Amino acid sequence: MLTVIDHPLIKHKLTVMRKKDTGTKDFRQNLDEIGGLMVYEITRDLPLNPVEIETPICPYTGYELAKKVVIVPILRAGLGMVNGIQDLIPTAKIAHVGMYRDEETLEPHTYFEKYPKNLEEAITIVVDPMLATGGSSVAAIDMVKKQGATNIKLVCLVGAPEGVKTVEEAHPDVDIYLASLDDHLNEHGYIVPGLGDAGDRIFGTK
Numbered sequence: 001m002l003t004v005i006d007h008p009l010i011k012h013k014l015t016v017m018r019k020k021d022t023g024t025k026d027f028r029q030n031l032d033e034i035g036g037l038m039v040y041e042i043t044r045d046l047p048l049n050p051v052e053i054e055t056p057i058c059p060y061t062g063y064e065l066a067k068k069v070v071i072v073p074i075l076r077a078g079l080g081m082v083n084g085i086q087d088l089i090p091t092a093k094i095a096h097v098g099m100y101r102d103e104e105t106l107e108p109h110t111y112f113e114k115y116p117k118n119l120e121e122a123i124t125i126v127v128d129p130m131l132a133t134g135g136s137s138v139a140a141i142d143m144v145k146k147q148g149a150t151n152i153k154l155v156c157l158v159g160a161p162e163g164v165k166t167v168e169e170a171h172p173d174v175d176i177y178l179a180s181l182d183d184h185l186n187e188h189g190y191i192v193p194g195l196g197d198a199g200d201r202i203f204g205t206k
């Protein structure tokens with residue numbers, strides 16, 4: 001299922017990121033902040049266990065998260081979303097999936113993967129600012145499923161309808177969250193209106 005998170009703060013910050021004159025520092029900071037704001041929506045259905053505690057006044061049955069959360073950034077650009085999410089879920093473990101998209105074929109190529117143990121028991125949150133053709137996200141979800149992950153969420157900033165369709169068809173069990181569903185892909189596979197190359201803008205490589 002696709003959820004587009006509709007929030008004035010996210011819209012404001014995403015507009016700053018879309019501006020071509022926004023520099024690396026502000027781009028990164030706004031991405032970080034949007035990651036944090038998206039967490040509320042992403043975590044709305046996290047299961048809880050009851051836990052017995054003592055307040056200063058009396059015994060109380062409270063709650064704690066029932067499952068481990070694993071964040072899986074798709075390198076490089078996905079790294080820009082990790083801090084904002086981890087700030088709110090400090091116990092989250094981080095996996096890494098390194099992937100680049102071939103500029104001609106638009107096919108994803110994997111160059112790194114590293115996971116924490118027991119993904120099958122975790123809530124796995126795959127993050128990448130850009131969902132364009134969907135090739136990278138589908139490949140990353142294939143990889144975490146191979147590691148045993150069953151409860152998977154895909155969190156992107158900007159998505160194209162083409163990419164959403166591709167992920168939905170390949171992985172109908174995965175919930176997709178976006179800050180914006182954009183219009184289309186151009187002839188180079190870039191999202192329109194989009195925000196350009198997220199990795200280059202985060203790391204200042206262009």
Ligand SMILES: O=P(O)(O)OC[C@H]1O[C@H](OP(=O)(O)OP(=O)(O)O)[C@H](O)[C@@H]1O
Nearest residue numbers: 075076077100101132133134135136199
């Ligand atoms: O949906 P897709 O068509 O697969 O495109 C999206 C992918 O492209 C970008 O990564 P890129 O290959 O530029 O690598 P980078 O993060 O290192 O810049 C982006 O961060 C996604 O991972």
Ligand SMILES: O=c1cc[nH]c(=O)[nH]1
Nearest residue numbers: 132190191196197198
């Ligand atoms: O628009 C796009 C498409 C793929 N990757 C990006 O960084 N931006």
Ligand SMILES: [Mg+2]
Nearest residue numbers: 197198199200
């Ligand atoms: Mg890039």
